[in-house]
Amino acid sequence: MQKSRFLNLVLAIAVLVLTILLTTKENGSEKPTIATAVESENSPLASSDSSTIPFQKKSVGIKSYLYPQPAMVIGSYDKEGKPNMMTAAWIGICNSDPLSIAVSMRPATYSYGNVTETKSFTVNIPSSQLAKYVSYAGRFSGRDVDKFKETGLTPVKGEFVNAPYIKEFPIVIECEVTAIHELGSHRQFIGKVIDVKVDEAILDAKGNVDLNLLNPIIYAGGSFYETGSLIPRAERSAEDIDGLPFVANYNQRYMNKTLEVIHKRKSVRHFTNQPVTKEQIETLLRAGMAAPTAVNRQPWVFYVITQRETLDLLSEKLPYAKMLSQVQAAIVVCGDMEKAGNLKDLGYWVQDCSAATENILLAAESMGLGAVWTAAYPYDDRAKAVIEELNLPETHIPLNVIPIGYPTGEDLPKNKWNVDNIIWK
Ligand SMILES: Cc1cc2nc3c(=O)[nH]c(=O)nc-3n(C[C@H](O)[C@H](O)[C@H](O)COP(=O)(O)O)c2cc1C
Numbered sequence: 569m570q571k572s573r574f575l576n577l578v579l580a581i582a583v584l585v586l587t588i589l590l591t592t593k594e595n596g597s598e599k600p601t602i603a604t605a606v607e608s609e610n611s612p613l614a615s616s617d618s619s620t621i622p623f624q625k626k627s628v629g630i631k632s633y634l635y636p637q638p639a640m641v642i643g644s645y646d647k648e649g650k651p652n653m654m655t656a657a658w659i660g661i662c663n664s665d666p667l668s669i670a671v672s673m674r675p676a677t678y679s680y681g682n683v684t685e686t687k688s689f690t691v692n693i694p695s696s697q698l699a700k701y702v703s704y705a706g707r708f709s710g711r712d713v714d715k716f717k718e719t720g721l722t723p724v725k726g727e728f729v730n731a732p733y734i735k736e737f738p739i740v741i742e743c744e745v746t747a748i749h750e751l752g753s754h755r756q757f758i759g760k761v762i763d764v765k766v767d768e769a770i771l772d773a774k775g776n777v778d779l780n781l782l783n784p785i786i787y788a789g790g791s792f793y794e795t796g797s798l799i800p801r802a803e804r805s806a807e808d809i810d811g812l813p814f815v816a817n818y819n820q821r822y823m824n825k826t827l828e829v830i831h832k833r834k835s836v837r838h839f840t841n842q843p844v845t846k847e848q849i850e851t852l853l854r855a856g857m858a859a860p861t862a863v864n865r866q867p868w869v870f871y872v873i874t875q876r877e878t879l880d881l882l883s884e885k886l887p888y889a890k891m892l893s894q895v896q897a898a899i900v901v902c903g904d905m906e907k908a909g910n911l912k913d914l915g916y917w918v919q920d921c922s923a924a925t926e927n928i929l930l931a932a933e934s935m936g937l938g939a940v941w942t943a944a945y946p947y948d949d950r951a952k953a954v955i956e957e958l959n960l961p962e963t964h965i966p967l968n969v970i971p972i973g974y975p976t977g978e979d980l981p982k983n984k985w986n987v988d989n990i991i992w993k
Pocket of ligand 1: 654656657658680702703705706707708787
């Protein structure tokens with residue numbers, strides 16, 4: 569009896585000590601690191617990476633954090649005329665007239681001696697696909713290996729300067745050294761740009777470099793990153809400055825671009841008068857036609873409307889497509905009953921054309937364009953209006969009309985996430 573009372577006492581003391589320890593830990597100076605989902609969603613600070621004080625800076629000392637850093641490859645010849653390539657991040661445009669590029673090299677690099685001697689170099693701009701070569705050219709020295717031979721890349725004699733460029737790199741710039749600055753650890757070579765060559769494959773219809781196709785590399789902290797996504801409306805900065813406090817958003821990055829586009833897509837009903845190009849519409853249609861279809865029937869046909877009169881007439885006749893009067897292009901996604909064949913009556917064409925429509929909407933979002941699904945099917949009156957206006961054959965059934973244009977920014981995505989919609993079994 570005495571013994572069990574003693575044991576109970578020991579147990580009670582142990583529980584008490586444990587409770588005190590746990591309570592101290594929770595209320596003590598250590599902040600809980602995991603906030604509940606509800607808390608973080610409702611908190612005005614949820615969008616900031618620092619859990620309590622936004623924009624609080626921490627001094628990290630003297631670091632080369634000039635982000636984004638480029639990763640270019642410098643081409644040069646040695647005394648024997650052997651081509652070499654070397655990766656350089658300490659590089660950038662340093663003058664407009666004459667257009668000049670500054671690149672800094674350590675005396676230990678083979679390229680340093682080459683460029684000092686030949687007074688020439690090329691700057692070769694890689695796409696992300698070439699990252700492994702950029703890394704290689706920065707790890708090995710031309711003093712020890714023939715980097716062109718080892719990589720299988722092709723040196724091409726510069727057209728205007730005494731330096732080789734790399735055939736496989738999408739942009740190559742030939743430079744002639746006009747000044748040299750001794751800076752300390754590095755010698756800075758100023759190269760006047762003599763010629764720039766660009767792979768036709770990365771030029772857009774206007775002859776400008778399409779940054780999405782180039783997809784250049786960012787170098788940061790020893791790693792390589794991809795770039796290339798358009799920041800919609802960034803160039804119209806003056807219009808979008810509203811004087812409101814800036815709210816940082818560091819922890820709301822999506823895992824990848826696809827998820828970002830999916831979550832940022834919204835039904836756009838307010839458009840500017842900026843026209844979209846034929847190429848842009850074709851890009852949207854390409855995305856549409858990439859959708860899955862039952863038995864690969866691809867039971868669709870896409871009408872592209874650009875005539876002002878037709879857009880306005882449809883805007884009048886379709887009660888939920890009034891925004892057609894604001895845009896200068898629209899896509900009508902139709903089921904093609906001939907292509908649907910014996911699957912027609914099963915209604916697969918609706919699913920297939922819906923998948924194509926969603927692809928078009930996502931592609932529009934990804935390109936900084938706005939679009940909205942306005943239904944024709946299954947409303948007889950709306951379908952009839954479209955059929956009559958576009959003079960569609962009997963076999964083409966309009967599923968919807970998608971106005972396409974540039975968004976004014978008034979329409980925002982909705983958060984539709986709701987756990988009640990999910991049943992786990
Ligand atoms: C991403 C990256 C960036 C680099 N940037 C530079 C640079 O700007 N200047 C430099 O002297 N070395 C830089 N290096 C190191 C040289 O590329 C490296 O020493 C190379 O082996 C030199 O080649 P070479 O001896 O054939 O000239 C960089 C390396 C990497 C991986």
